[in-house]
Amino acid sequence: DAFRAAMIALKRILGLTEKLSPFALSRGIRQFQYISDERCYYLKISTGCLGRCSYCAVRRAKGRLLSRDPDRILHDFETGLKRGYTDFVLSADESGSYGRDRGFTLAGLLQRFLAHPGEYRIFLRNMDPRWLIEDLDNLIAVFRSGRFPYLVCPVQAGSPAVLERMDRGYTVEAAEEALTRLHREISRMILRTHFIVGFPGESDDDFDQLLTYARRLPVDHFKVHEFSARPHTRAALLPDPIPPQIIRSRAHRLRRLGMRRFASAMFRS
Secondary structure, three states: OHHHHHHHHHHHHHHHHHHHOOOOOOHHHHHHHHOOOOOEEEEEOEEOEOOOOOOOOHHHHHOEOEEOOHHHHHHHHHHHHHOOOOEEEEEOOOOOOOOOOOOOOHHHHHHHHOOOOOOOEEEEOOOOHHHHHHOHHHHHHHHOOOOOOEEEOOOEOOOHHHHHHHOOOOOHHHHHHHHHHHHHHOOOOEEEEEEEEOOOOOOHHHHHHHHHHHHHOOOOEEEEEEOOOOOOOHHHHOOOOOOHHHHHHHHHHHHHHHHHHHHHHOOOO
16 A cells, blocks of 8 residues: 555656656656556456466456447446546456447447547556457557557566467567557557466466567567466466476566566666
8 A cells, every 4th residue: 555655646746747757758657657546547348358367367257348339338437527537547457358248349339439628637457468469550540649658568478488378368469569560650559468477388488489579579568477377267277387496586576577567668868
């Protein structure tokens, strides 16, 4: 709680600094501006997901994707604007598949937000790369508005073999191409991702591929998760589990790389 309070205080200071400073804040510093706090207005857009990730229990716990009616979401958004909110967070178990059960898309929903004038920002979290890859042209067209300054897109693996066992539904090459294009065309957008280390069967070579991939991927920061088997998931039944001490060691190495990546972003515009 104390750490979070300090981060929120830093967010306030940075907001004031950006208004008063004639210089643009660096990418690393701007990341702190997107910490969620009581000044953020949350918009629930969906529950569940369409993924079949072998390690994840969300779909078993919450079921298939259930998207909210876009008109209701827009009504909630308008309510937030009337109350004076300027930062909006789209809340979902997996945001990228929004609307697929309604014949709609996330890009279509975001486009409807843009019809509203005023000063506001919308933060996107937990977008499966599969949907970013599939609808990249339409999403980039929306992101050019500048109202979407932050995106979390969890890639999870850098080894083709590990990603295939995760059953994520895309390739490491396609994810990298999509994020590279997004970084190139929407250069001000802060990009973050997640990686999982210690997935069953992850060899030393698989981990080396992940390190190389993490160095190359055009993101500003990444979070590292240590694999733990969720009951009743397919990954819990896979052979060749990785010993906990090796998982911790690999996670430590990847986190150190992540901190160096974050530090370098402190000096990039």
